[in-house]
Amino acid sequence: MDATATVESYARLARQLLERPSGRSRLIAVDGPGGAGKSLFAQRLATALADAPIVQTDDFATGEPGSEWWPRLQSQVLDPLVAGRAARYRRYDWDERALAEWHVVPPAPAVIIEGVSSARQAVADILELAVWVHAPRATRLARGLARDGEAARADWDRWMAEEDEHFRRDRTIDRCDFLVDGAPETLHDPLHEFVRLRSCAHE
Numbered sequence: 245m246d247a248t249a250t251v252e253s254y255a256r257l258a259r260q261l262l263e264r265p266s267g268r269s270r271l272i273a274v275d276g277p278g279g280a281g282k283s284l285f286a287q288r289l290a291t292a293l294a295d296a297p298i299v300q301t302d303d304f305a306t307g308e309p310g311s312e313w314w315p316r317l318q319s320q321v322l323d324p325l326v327a328g329r330a331a332r333y334r335r336y337d338w339d340e341r342a343l344a345e346w347h348v349v350p351p352a353p354a355v356i357i358e359g360v361s362s363a364r365q366a367v368a369d370i371l372e373l374a375v376w377v378h379a380p381r382a383t384r385l386a387r388g389l390a391r392d393g394e395a396a397r398a399d400w401d402r403w404m405a406e407e408d409e410h411f412r413r414d415r416t417i418d419r420c421d422f423l424v425d426g427a428p429e430t431l432h433d434p435l436h437e438f439v440r441l442r443s444c445a446h447e
Contacts, residue, residue, distance in 0.1 A: 248441060248442045248443060249425060249428070249430050249439050249440065249441055249442070250439070250440050251430060251431075251432045251437050251438075251439055251440075252437065252438060252439075252440050253292075253436055253437050253438075254288050254289050254291070254292035254436060254437065254438065255292050255436065257289065257292065258289065258292035258293045258294075258354075261293070261354060261372060261373060262293070262353060262354065264372065266353075266372065267328075268325065268326055268327075268328050268351065269325045269326075269328075269351045269352055269353065269354065269355045270353060270354040270355070270372035270373070271322070271325065271326075271354075271355055271357060271367075271370055271371050271372055272289070272296075272354060272355070272356045272357065272371070272372055272373045272374075272375070273356075273357050273358075273362040273363035273367070273371050273373070273374045273375065274286045274289070274356060274357070274358040274359075274362060274363075274375045274377060275359070275360065275361065275362045275363035275364075275374065275375065275376055275377070275416055275420065276360070276375075276376050276377035276378060276379075276424075276426065277360065277379075277384055277404065277407045277408075277411070278360055278384060278388055278400070278403055278404065278407060279379065279383070279384030279385065279386075279387040279388045280377040280378060280379040280384055280426040280427075281377050281379055281424075281426025281427065282358050282359065282360075282377045282426070283300070283358060284426075285375070285377050285424055285426070285438060286298050286356045286358035288434075288435065288436075288438070289356060290356055293353070293354045293356075294353075296352055296353070296354040296355060296356055297349045297350065297352055297355050297356070298355075298356045298357075298358055299317075299321050299331070299333075299349060299355065299356070299357050299358070300358050300359050301317065301357070301358070301359025301360055301361060301362050302336075302338075302359050303333070303335040303336055303347070304316055304317045304333070304336055305336070305359070305360070306336060306338075306341075307338060307399070307403075311361060311410075313336070314361070314364075314366075316333070317333070317357075318366075318367075320332060320333040321333055321349065321357070322357075322367060322370065324351075325349070325351055325355055326370055328351050329351060330348055330349060330350050330351060331348070331349040331355075332346060332347070332348050332349075333346070333347055333349075334346050334347070335347060354372070360407055360410075361410060361414070361416075363375075363376070363416050363419065363420060364410075364414050364416065365414050365415070365416070365419070368419055373421050374416075374419060374420040374421050375420060375421065375422060375423075375424055376416065376417050376420035376422075376423045376424065377423075377424045377426040378423055378424065378425060378426055378441060379425075379426035379427040380427060381404070383426075383427045384404070385400055385404070388400045422440055422441075423440065423441040423442075423443070424438050424439065424440060424441065425438075425439040425440070425441050
């Protein structure tokens with residue numbers, strides 16, 4: 245095993261989170277650059293948390309430069325959950341370039357906010373846990389193009405440059421509680437375990 249990595253279980257992490265006293269939904273941010281493996285980590289942690297709701301920043305982001313979409317996530321999801329109320333929002337449809345169906349998120353014991361910039365400085369004080377998922381740049385780009393097609397390369401190049409700048413300014417990785425290997429070579433049971441890193445390259 246890589247000396248910089250340890251294998252940990254989703255079940256143990258879920259127990260630790262739910263044992264923490266809280267008078268509201270425990271907000272868990274799963275952040276990191278596009279293609280790193282955030283969605284997979286979030287889905288498996290959600291399962292360990294008795295199917296905790298997942299809210300994806302991709303349901304708010306428009307793909308355009310900047311984060312003009314963030315106030316909608318803040319007001320429609322984060323603010324209600326912090327106040328102990330259900331969140332209600334409309335998913336942004338990237339194909340139609342318009343708001344789509346409504347979603348309701350109950351004030352569950354834990355709610356996962358997954359996606360690029362989910363652990364930004366502006367919400368650091370309301371997060372129960374902030375996780376950074378890391379994968380090499382080439383791996384992330386390959387995953388993105390496999391999903392979106394070679395025609396999306398210019399978009400991915402732009403998105404990755406914007407992510408680099410956001411994370412540099414926000415210093416997100418320095419505030420995250422721990423780092424996860426999104427492209428692990430360490431032997432583990434991927435359905436029930438994840439590989440935790442001591443450090444990773446700032447790519």
